[in-house]
Amino acid sequence: xxQFAQVLLSGLSTGSIYAxxxxxxxxIWQAAQTVNFAQGEFVMLPAFxxxxxxxxxxxxxxxxxxxxxxxxxxxxxLLFKKLIxxxxxPKTGLxxxxxxxxxxxxxxxxxxxxYGAEAQPFPDILPQQTMNLAGAVISVQDILNLVISxxxxxxxxxxxxxxxxxxxxxxxxxxxxxxTILGIDTKRMVLYTFLINxxxxxxxxxxxxxLYLAKFSNGETLGVxxxxxxxxxxxxxxxxxxxxxxxxxxxxxxTATYITAEYRAALPLVLLILIILWRPQGLxxxxxxxxx
Amino acid sequence: xxxxxxxxxxxxxxxxxDAIKAVDDVSFxxxxxxxxxxxxxxxxxxxTLFNCILGQLAADRGTVEVGGQAVSNKRSCxxxxxxxxxxxxxxxxxxxxxxxDNIIVxxxxxxxxxISRLFGAPDAGLTEQAEQMIAFFRLSHLRDEQAxxxxxxxxxxxxxAMAFMAGPNIVLLDEPAGGVNxxxxxxxxxxxxxxxxxxxxxxxxxxxxxxxxxxxxxxxxVLAEGAIIAEGTPDQIRSNQMVIDAYLGG
Amino acid sequence: MRFSLKHLLLLVGLGVLxxxxxxxxxxxxxxxxxxxxxxxxxxxLNLTLGYAxxxxxxxxxxxxxxxYTTALLTxxxxxxxVAMPIGLVLCFVVGLALGFPALRVRGHFLAFVxxxxxxxxxxxxxxxxxxxxxxxxxxxxxxxxxGIVSTDSQLNFxxxxxxxxxxxxxxxxxxxxxxxxxAFRALRENPIRxxxxxxxxxxxxxxxxxIGSVYGGLAGSLVSPLVxxxxxxxxxxxxxxxxxxxxxxxxxxxFYGPMLGAAVVILLPxxxxxxxxxxxxxYATLVIVLMVFCPSGxxxxxxxxxxxxxxxxxxxxxxxxxxxx
Numbered sequence: 001x002x003q004f005a006q007v008l009l010s011g012l013s014t015g016s017i018y019a020x021x022x023x024x025x026x027x028i029w030q031a032a033q034t035v036n037f038a039q040g041e042f043v044m045l046p047a048f049x050x051x052x053x054x055x056x057x058x059x060x061x062x063x064x065x066x067x068x069x070x071x072x073x074x075x076x077x078l079l080f081k082k083l084i085x086x087x088x089x090p091k092t093g094l095x096x097x098x099x100x101x102x103x104x105x106x107x108x109x110x111x112x113x114x115y116g117a118e119a120q121p122f123p124d125i126l127p128q129q130t131m132n133l134a135g136a137v138i139s140v141q142d143i144l145n146l147v148i149s150x151x152x153x154x155x156x157x158x159x160x161x162x163x164x165x166x167x168x169x170x171x172x173x174x175x176x177x178x179x180t181i182l183g184i185d186t187k188r189m190v191l192y193t194f195l196i197n198x199x200x201x202x203x204x205x206x207x208x209x210x211l212y213l214a215k216f217s218n219g220e221t222l223g224v225x226x227x228x229x230x231x232x233x234x235x236x237x238x239x240x241x242x243x244x245x246x247x248x249x250x251x252x253x254x255t256a257t258y259i260t261a262e263y264r265a266a267l268p269l270v271l272l273i274l275i276i277l278w279r280p281q282g283l284x285x286x287x288x289x290x291x292x
Numbered sequence: 293x294x295x296x297x298x299x300x301x302x303x304x305x306x307x308x309x310d311a312i313k314a315v316d317d318v319s320f321x322x323x324x325x326x327x328x329x330x331x332x333x334x335x336x337x338x339x340t341l342f343n344c345i346l347g348q349l350a351a352d353r354g355t356v357e358v359g360g361q362a363v364s365n366k367r368s369c370x371x372x373x374x375x376x377x378x379x380x381x382x383x384x385x386x387x388x389x390x391x392x393d394n395i396i397v398x399x400x401x402x403x404x405x406x407i408s409r410l411f412g413a414p415d416a417g418l419t420e421q422a423e424q425m426i427a428f429f430r431l432s433h434l435r436d437e438q439a440x441x442x443x444x445x446x447x448x449x450x451x452x453a454m455a456f457m458a459g460p461n462i463v464l465l466d467e468p469a470g471g472v473n474x475x476x477x478x479x480x481x482x483x484x485x486x487x488x489x490x491x492x493x494x495x496x497x498x499x500x501x502x503x504x505x506x507x508x509x510x511x512x513x514v515l516a517e518g519a520i521i522a523e524g525t526p527d528q529i530r531s532n533q534m535v536i537d538a539y540l541g542g
Numbered sequence: 543m544r545f546s547l548k549h550l551l552l553l554v555g556l557g558v559l560x561x562x563x564x565x566x567x568x569x570x571x572x573x574x575x576x577x578x579x580x581x582x583x584x585x586x587l588n589l590t591l592g593y594a595x596x597x598x599x600x601x602x603x604x605x606x607x608x609x610y611t612t613a614l615l616t617x618x619x620x621x622x623x624v625a626m627p628i629g630l631v632l633c634f635v636v637g638l639a640l641g642f643p644a645l646r647v648r649g650h651f652l653a654f655v656x657x658x659x660x661x662x663x664x665x666x667x668x669x670x671x672x673x674x675x676x677x678x679x680x681x682x683x684x685x686x687x688x689g690i691v692s693t694d695s696q697l698n699f700x701x702x703x704x705x706x707x708x709x710x711x712x713x714x715x716x717x718x719x720x721x722x723x724x725a726f727r728a729l730r731e732n733p734i735r736x737x738x739x740x741x742x743x744x745x746x747x748x749x750x751x752x753i754g755s756v757y758g759g760l761a762g763s764l765v766s767p768l769v770x771x772x773x774x775x776x777x778x779x780x781x782x783x784x785x786x787x788x789x790x791x792x793x794x795x796x797f798y799g800p801m802l803g804a805a806v807v808i809l810l811p812x813x814x815x816x817x818x819x820x821x822x823x824x825y826a827t828l829v830i831v832l833m834v835f836c837p838s839g840x841x842x843x844x845x846x847x848x849x850x851x852x853x854x855x856x857x858x859x860x861x862x863x864x865x866x867x
Contacts, residue, residue, distance in 0.1 A: 035650040087834045094597065095837030097653065098790045099830050101783055106826035113819045224661070227654055262669045269658035273643065276655050280647050372740035380738075386731040388795075389724070397728045400721040401740035409721040416721045458740060 002136035007253045013142035014211070015249020016149035020204040021226035022233065022241035023153065024197040029235055030173035031193035032085050034096045038104035040223020042198065046072040046205035047122055047214040048111050054123070061123055069202045077198030081191055104219065111216040122209035145207050152203055153242055156196065160238075169193060221265070225252075228272045234282025243284055299324050299462050299494045305344050305354035307337075314340040316518040317354070322462065327488055327495040329505040329526075332515035333539055338498050341515065342466060346378060347371065358462065373402070377460035379451045381467045387440025391431055391450055394439045395422040398454035422457065429453045429483055445476030449483070456487060462494040469501040477501075481508050506530065514538065556708070563700045571696045572768070577808045578700075578707040579764045584788040584800030585714050586757020591786070592794035593718060594750035595730025596644050600656040601785040603663035604633045604755040606777035608762025610667065613680040613772055622686035626763040630756050637755025641748035660779045667774035679773030683766045693767070703764055710760060711801075717753065718797060726750060730795075758785075791829060793841030802840055 021043050028036045036042070049071040053064035084103065088096050126141045160166035171179040172189040179186050212218060229248045233240025248268050256264045275282065298321035307315040315337045322328050332338045344351040347366050356363050358374055366374070386394050400409060400416040409416060426432055429449045434442060439450055448468065455463050468484070469477055481504060488495060499505045505512065506526040514522040514529060516538040522529060529535055563571040587601045611629035616622055643655045667674045674680065685693045686702065693699040717723055728736040729746050737743045766772055784807055792803025814821040836843045 035653070084830060084834065088837070093649070094591075094790065094794070095833040097597075097650065098787070099833040101786075102826040102829035102833070105822055106830070109819075109822040109826065113823060224654075224657070228658075231651070231654065263665060266662055266665050269661055272658050273655055276647055276651055277643060280651070367742075368734075368738045369740050369742045372738060378738050380735065384732060384735040384738075386728050386735070388731055389727055393724055393727075397721075397724045397736075397741070398739045400724065401742075403721075406745075409725075410717070411720070414719045414721070454735075454739060 003257070005136040006138065007257045008250060009138060009142050009146075011250035011253035012246055013139075013145040013249070014208070014253070015229075015246040016146045016242075017204050017208045017245075018222075018226050018229045018249055019242045019245025020149055020152065020200045020207075021222060022229035022245045023156070023238055024200050025227055025230040026235055026238060026241050027193050027197045027200075029230075031190045032089065032096075034085070034093075034100070035227070036197075037097060037100040037223065038107060038219070039201070039226055040219030040221070041104045041107040042072075042076050042201040042219070043204045043208065043222050043226070044214075044216065044219035045076065045107055045111065046202035047209035048115055048120075050206065050209075051115070051120055051122070051214060061125070065125070065206060068206070069199065072202035072205070073195050073198045075198075076201060077195035078191070080198070081194040085194070104223070108216050108219060115216070117216060119213040119215040122214045124210050125206060126210070141210070148203075148207065152200065153238070156200075157238060165189075165192065225268060228268045231272055232275050232283060234284040237282070237284050240282050240284035244282070297324070298322055299358065300345075300496070301355075301357045302341075302345060303355045303357070305341060305351050305356070307340050307344055307349060307351050313518050315344065315351070318515070318518070318520055319354075320513055320520065320523070322494055322496055324461075324494055325488070325492040326511055327485075327497060327509045329509035329512040330496060330498045330515065331500075331502070331505055331512060335517075336515040336538075337518040338515050340518075342464065342498050346376075346464065369401070372458060372460075375459075375461040377455035377458060377463040379448075379455045379463070379465045379468060381470060383444070383447050383451070385439040385442075385447050385450045385454070388438055390436050391426060391439050391442070392419070392422055392435050394450055395425055395453055395457055398457035402458045418457075425453050425457055428487070430479075443476075445472045445480070448472055448476075448480060452480070452484065456491075456493070459491075460493065462496065465495060465497045465499075467499055468497065469499055469504040477504060484508060559704055560701075563697055568696045571700050573808065573812065575696075575700050575703045575764075575768050577804055578703045579761045579768065580785065580788060580808055581801045581804040582707055582710050582764070583758050583761035583785050584792070584804050585711065586754040586761070587785055588754075588789045588794060588796075588800045589714065589717065589726070589757070590750045590754030591789055592796070592799065593723060593730060594726040594747065594754075596641075596747060596750050597649065597653045598640070598656045598751065598754065599653050599779065599782045599786060600640060600660040600663075601754070601758045602777045602779070602781035603660040604637065604758030605762035605765060605781070606663055606667055606772075606774075607633050607636060608759030609766045609772045609777070610674055610680070610762075611759075612763040612766040613683045614673075616683050616686075616766065617680065622763070622767060626760070629763045630759045633755045633759030634752045637752040637758075638748050640755070641751030644747050644751060645744055657779055657782070660777075660782050664774050664778050667777065674774070677773060677775075679771060680766075681771040683770050683772075685767040685770070699768060703768070706760070706764060710757065714757070715797065722746075722749075727795075787829065791832060791839055793839030796839070796841040799839055799841050806840070 021039055024039055024042065025035065028034065046068045050064045050068035053059040053067040054061065057067075059067060080103070084099055085096065088099065126144045129140050131138045131140060160170055168179065168184045169189045169192055171182065171184055172186045173193070176186050179189070208222070225248055226245070229244035230241050231244070232247060233242065233244030248271075251267055251271070252264065255267045300322040302321070303319050305315055305318045306313070318341060330338050330341065340349065343349040345356050347364065347368060351364065358376055361374065363371060363374060363376070386397065389397070396415055396418045399418050399421065403409070403416045403418065404412060423432070423435070426435055429452065431446065431449060431453070434446065439447060442450065452465070452468065455465075468480060472480060484495070485508065487493065497505065497509060509526060512524065512526055512529045513520055514535050521538060522532045522535050524532070563574055583601055583605055587598060590596050590598050608629040611632055612622065612625045615625035615628060640656065640659055644652050647655065668677055670676070685699060687693070691698060693702045718726070725736065725741050725746055728739070728741060729743050729750070733743050765776070788803035788807045789800050790803070791806055792801065793799030810825060811821050814824060817824055832839070836846065
């Protein structure tokens with residue numbers, strides 16, 4: 001039972017990090033009607049910005065994290081939007097998918113060539129102690145990961161629902177034409193969406209890298225898992241992405257511990273296929289925006 | 293088929309969305325060779341009715357028969373095989389295919405079998421017939437253009453030509469005049485009428501543009517709030533007080 | 543005139559393919575074989591994606607099915623000519639099954655379902671040691687022997703591959719210019735309209751997947767005897783992405799697009815070899831630039847240039863008589 005609690009908690013912890021990346025999928029989907037196939041690499045890269053800042057620029061950890069966040073927002077938010085997505089709008093579709101796939105190769109290979117192919121240790125941001133709780137050994141890091149991710153999501157939700165900018169962003173996502181008539185600067189709102197996506201990816205990166213080490217190929221699994229989380233939850237819903245992320249994280253850990261480590265990667269995929277076939281709008285999603 | 297055997301019979305079609313009765317027990321017959329107009333103010337249920345007839349929506353009650361055969365719950369490719377053609381409200385050509393290919397593809401599934409279409413002639417033996425159809429709609433000079441590069445009105449003509457290519461008994465036209473400019477509209481109407489005369493093909497037209505309907509159709513059914521409120525020749529409809537009220541009141 | 547020129551070019555192209563490996567070292571001939579094989583796989587995906595508009599990120603998994611089936615059967619002593627068709631039938635059936643999700647979802651969602659499928663096939667190949675040899679894979683597959691001619695020498699194997707390639711390409715040509723090809727394009731451009739014209743879009747979607755998959759399987763059944771060693775890593779998702787790149791970079795929906803794309807994807811690394819590790823970076827950048835500026839691929843670039851040169855003389859036909867309507 002205590003093992004079960006530990007597995008559950010660590011599943012929730014990684015799941016909440018997946019959720020951060022999954023929300024990025026839904027945000028970009030709403031803003032540009034495209035799926036970002038480089039999302040996994042978006043989570044991989046910021047950790048390397050931090051490592052560069054620490055090892056080459058001699059920054060202390062807190063400053064390096066800030067630097068990593070800013071670089072992520074700049075490169076993965078602003079430049080991604082301006083250089084790749086914007087020139088291809090309004091005709092997206094397959095070419096944009098291919099472009100994001102190529103971008104994922106570009107980011108991965110760049111890190112491999114310019115930083116290194118080996119997995120890099122990433123400084124521990126959070127305390128490493130464990131607590132004993134009713135016989136279960138519980139990692140403080142897991143709890144804090146969960147708390148930080150949830151806080152970020154709650155903050156994002158509050159921002160989207162309570163502020164004028166946030167509501168304008170939602171209006172833009174739902175109906176750009178009407179939003180323009182209402183005097184909303186839709187282009188800027190779309191840009192904000194990309195920046196927020198980059199910020200969330202950076203946060204996910206900082207939380208997950210101490211667990212899995214920083215490696216150029218980390219994005220491969222992360223991207224797929226985050227996408228599955230977004231699908232499972234319902235693609236056009238932030239809360240769906242959270243539910244999806246947590247579910248995948250827990251299931252992943254449970255399968256690895258109790259069923260089969262060999263087919264660990266298969267379970268989310270089977271789940272994905274089943275969900276798409278039987279409930280294409282996701283567990284919490286609404287109907288629109290799924291076809292074509 | 294004599295003039296009294298309907299090509300299509302609509303019997304007691306009803307469709308409800310939540311609390312709103314979009315279509316309420318509508319029945320009518322369509323006779324060979326006529327051009328029947330279905331009109332009504334916005335929200336009168338004519339689009340819903342149209343979609344129920346074409347199986348796009350499942351009606352709550354009622355049946356539609358074409359040539360004595362029930363067609364409800366049939367897939368639209370099967371409807372086409374039963375001799376029911378249709379056009380769409382939105383532009384519905386295949387934009388990156390030539391006009392000729394657009395027309396041929398509209399007829400090829402009615403020629404031979406799946407296997408003969410794989411191993412037989414690349415054009416399914418339809419080039420000549422397709423060219424005649426293109427010529428009928430006066431599009432011969434555009435034969436090899438990509439359909440997507442044509443003007444809106446021209447694409448509407450291609451759309452109509454596609455609906456006729458398989459030689460249907462009945463064609464349902466969904467707002468053919470929508471978005472077409474006045475000069476083009478006259479041409480479109482003239483072509484539709486002359487096709488109807490030459491081939492005795494039955495049309496059912498749903499349309500907003502009153503003038504277009506009045507000059508195109510031989511008989512008109514007026515819907516309001518999901519039910520038929522009037523039926524008659526264009527002249528009878530024009531002077532029907534209930535129709536005037538429905539339009540002005542609605 | 544135009545047709546005879548086309549035929550002439552085709553003959554010249556075939557001639558080049560016949561003489562290309564002469565006097566070349568084994569490695570070059572191997573690369574050429576590899577190009578032909580991936581062209582076959584890309585041709586299949588081009589049918590599914592380029593003509594019928596159904597995205598699939600699982601082409602490598604069909605190569606896997608073809609390759610493993612051929613490997614297991616030829617290692618058991620069957621002749622390639624018998625083993626290969628069995629692999630193709632298997633691919634047809636599995637491809638048909640993979641088509642079912644496409645009846646429910648399209649676009650990005652379909653992309654991820656097929657990607658998931660590819661990963662599942664990879665996992666099975668890696669974990670089921672008893673059948674697939676696990677991570678060690680299968681090796682020592684014999685090359686087909688046709689009595690008078692054996693394909694043991696690299697050059698002979700090249701000609702064997704070339705013959706299979708030409709047959710496959712000719713069949714594909716037959717499909718895309720038949721009414722089926724037209725119906726596939728109609729499905730891509732406007733499925734609802736296509737259905738209303740009597741085209742059974744369900745059956746067609748499934749067929750698009752099944753036929754495309756058979757081509758993947760054929761490519762796989764050639765990989766087995768060429769490399770004489772297969773392992774799960776050769777059929778991972780990244781290779782499906784590579785085949786997708788071939789199709790899109792070459793020009794999806796154009797008959798010669800996949801061959802051009804396969805040439806670029808297979809041969810460019812050789813050309814860019816001097817850049818060492820930066821090859822993929824350069825390559826990815828080129829793809830992004832291509833997608834941003836010319837989404838219809840390299841063949842699209844060609845036709846765009848031709849249109850630019852032509853546009854003066856080719857007035858829009860619809861303007862001339864359009865006023866009549």
